Amino acid sequence: MNARITTHSSLTGLRDELRLLAHRAGLPVETRYRLALSASHVAADELAAGRPVLLETVPPQPPRPAAGPGAGGGESEGDALTVRLHLPYAPEGPSLEGLPLPAEQTPGPAAVWRLPAPAGPPPQEAGRPQPAELLEEELSTAVERMDALAEDHRQLKHELSETNSGVLALYVQLEERDEQLRQAHGRMLRQLEDALRPPPVAVDGLEMAVHYEPAEKDAPTGGDLYDWFVLPDGTVHITLVDALGHGLTSTRAALNVTHAVRTLALEGHPLDSLVARTDEVLATFDHELMATVQVVRIDPRTGELAMANGSHPPALLVRGEDGAGSLLEARGRGIGFPLPGSEKLLYDRLGPGDLLVLYTDGLTESRRDPREGEQRLVRAARRHRALPIAELPAAIAEEMHTVVLHPDDTVALTVRRSRP
Structure with missing residues (x-):
């Protein structure tokens, strides 16, 4: 071939x-x-x-037939x-x-x-598998491997509790297994995060960075995902999704939403129809999917910004000139909600030095009401807005999470327009 x-x-x-x-x-x-x-x-x-x-x-x-005397007719x-x-x-x-x-x-x-190549013929597929299907299979395999390591760990502890001999040797072995489990778990988490979460887009005129923090440190996946890429006309497209649920089920739902939005956007569907059209596409094979979604377009040359929203928390815009902060809230209903779609588009403009903060609700949930969390976010973003972009989202999240009632998956995504 x-x-x-x-x-x-x-x-x-x-x-x-x-x-x-x-x-x-x-x-x-x-x-x-x-x-x-x-x-x-x-x-x-x-x-x-x-x-x-x-x-x-x-x-x-x-395979080719083996040649020569004594080959025995094998392959x-x-x-x-x-x-x-x-x-x-x-x-x-x-x-x-x-x-x-x-x-x-x-x-x-x-x-x-x-x-x-594995023995035997390659698997026969009825059709071309989707990237989300292959990625979900990889996630499931990684989680199964983690479960197997955890089961080995539990079995070793059980054996240790039932024997009185060789206690010291078993403790040493237990520590070795624990270290192997921690190292394997850490590698899998890094690999899964790399597969699920694309790096920032490199485009002149904009600085971008993101911070992701799971609700549980040992949980490799969650329903908070993002996607960003450059459209053929040069504008930057950003999608932020928060799917209902936890674990692989919510990850699969969020992946379905981000892939559907990306496909529709690259096909040229208008921004104001993306949320409703995504719901229409996904409803045919996942009737239980519910997710909030926010879609943003930014022209890096002019700073012009347009936003569609489906039940997602408002974006935050902090002006670089005086640090004034304002929440950009576009009305709409999310995927799986009644009458899904963005009611209208919200327009604004990023000036030189202006900072846009997009996030999921895990960033602003506090001991009081969501509005109080949003006001704390405004203050935190103003306080840290001059940091290097790579450090900015993590610094905001660290300050916000000093007051949290119920931990939740968190995405904090920052976009700053470069100064001339």
């Missing part, structure tokens, strides 16, 4: 392509997400700099799936240290993975 070469300008497209080809080749789910994460690490700097990368794939070859093993990631415009070769899936160093700016 011939090699296939595709060009990619975004991490999302590169990851989706790798997941799909690994799925079609029948590779294990863990190998699939390790391949996607490793390729993302190698290509991240190039894509952030606006330079495309090339993905070359050579599918596994079918040789099939070839491996070969994946080459070329960085044609990189000034130097990429660093391949510490990748989740080790790669071969080759002459020139490239990385190669050779993945043994």
Whole structure:
């Protein structure tokens, strides 16, 4: 079979392509997400700099009959799936240290993975799987692995309680297992966060950063998600979603919403119809989905801002000139709500130095009412608005979370228009 070469300008497209080809080749789910994460690490700097990368794939070859005397009429093993990631415009070769899936160093700016093909024919698919379906399968596999490690941990404690001999040795072994569990859990959390939460968009005229904090430190997923990308006309699109529920169910719901909004936006649907149209699309296969959603468009050249909203908390705009803060509240109802959709669009403009804060309700829930939390958010954003953008959302969240009645998943996303 011939090699296939595709060009990619975004991490999302590169990851989706790798997941799909690994799925079609029948590779294990863990190998699939390790391949996607490793390729993302190698290509991240190039894509952030606006330079495309090339993905070359050579599918596994079918087994060939063994030749020569004494072969016994058997067959040789099939070839491996070969994946080459070329960085044609990189000034130097990429660093391949510490990748989740080790790669071969080759002459020139490239990385190669050779993945043994599993025995038997590849799985037959009725249709092309969606990226959200493959990602949900990877999340489920990671959670199952975490559960298995936790079960090993519980079993070891049970054995320790039933024996009086070798107590010291068992304690040492328990500590080793605990450390392995903590390290594995930490790696999985970082990998899941990297897969679910895209890095800030690099665009002239805007500085962007985000902070995510789960309600429970050991919970890898939740229903608070965001998405941001650049539309063909150069405007920046941002989606913020808070799906009802907890765990993988809410994560799947939030992923469905963000993917639906992205697809509709790239198809050219108007901003004022995105919330209602997303509800219409998702209602056909998920009747229980409920989520608040906020969709923002910003022109980085002029600072013009437009916002659609579906039951989501208001955005906060802090002026760079005098620090005046105001809440931007567009009326509307969320996904799964009665009469879903944004009633009208809200328009404003970001001047040089102006700061926009988008967030989920986990940031403003306090010991009093939501309005009191919003006023505290205004004060916190004004106090920290001069910080470097990378530090800004975490600093706001840290101050807000000194007064919280019920912990909840939190997303704090900041956009600041650059000064000339």
